[in-house]
Amino acid sequence: MSATIIDGKVFAATIRGQVEAYVTRLKAEHGITPGLAVVLVGEDPASQVYVRSKGKQTVEAGMNSYESKLEAGTTEADLLALIDQLNRDPAVHGILVQLPLPKHLDEDLVINAINPAKDVDGFHISNVGLLGTGQKSMVPCTPLGCLMMLRDHLGSLSGLDAVVIGRSNIVGKPMAQLLLGDSCTVTIAHSRTRNIADVVRRADIVVAAVGRAEMVPGDWIKPGATVIDVGINRIERDGRKLLVGDVDFASASAVAGAITPVPGGVGPMTIACLLANTLTACCRANGLPEPEGLIA
């Protein structure tokens, strides 16, 4: 048996198309252009790649992109002053501060300085609380993309056993909340979980988000399960540089019912959801109907 491959590239392109179509209407009917501000502090190479990609796709969707690049030694006061300025700017509907920040900056303090209505990452404590209590919020982009793929592939998730591997604030915890919201029975497994293989083997849905290359082998997967691989790990094998997930794709795809590849699975969905969140924030700010199908 061989798993269905869930194509994130195709799905993300569809979402970007829907966002672009809605943006075109917003401009034509209301004279409003959604704007996304991305703040990058320092020169982390991976972050630079992400930020460039976000800016490019924002513009391609017809939205305004504002990039602020600050030097690695930027003070907390200067960064907070910039966030304050973006919070006040009516042309900016979404604000994203690229993580990780340099060590001398307090990430929680910085994230919680963003106006929650503009917090398109969904990391502000207020959005975390709203999501956890089932209220309207901004939903973190990567888990939102995973949820969209799961709903698209499975239809209703109600009553399914879901195991999320990894307990990060960016992916694991909000993913668990979203699955709970869709009436899954949710387990969060992590580095201290006992008999993790047996825990994962119970799952109809596995979301792997730990950041350890190929740590989930095929024999942890229940036959027919749906596997979402959030990992993006750079490794070298046989002298070749490779991008691999947290799941061992070769063995897992022989057992799973469906699986996301790396690259081309969750990755492209994250930025597509960021654009969707920016559009949603813009609609809410202007008292306009929110685009359907693009929010959790």
Ligand code: GUN
């Ligand atoms: N760094 C890695 N993932 C993310 C993300 O989703 N948002 C932000 N702001 N930084 C990140």
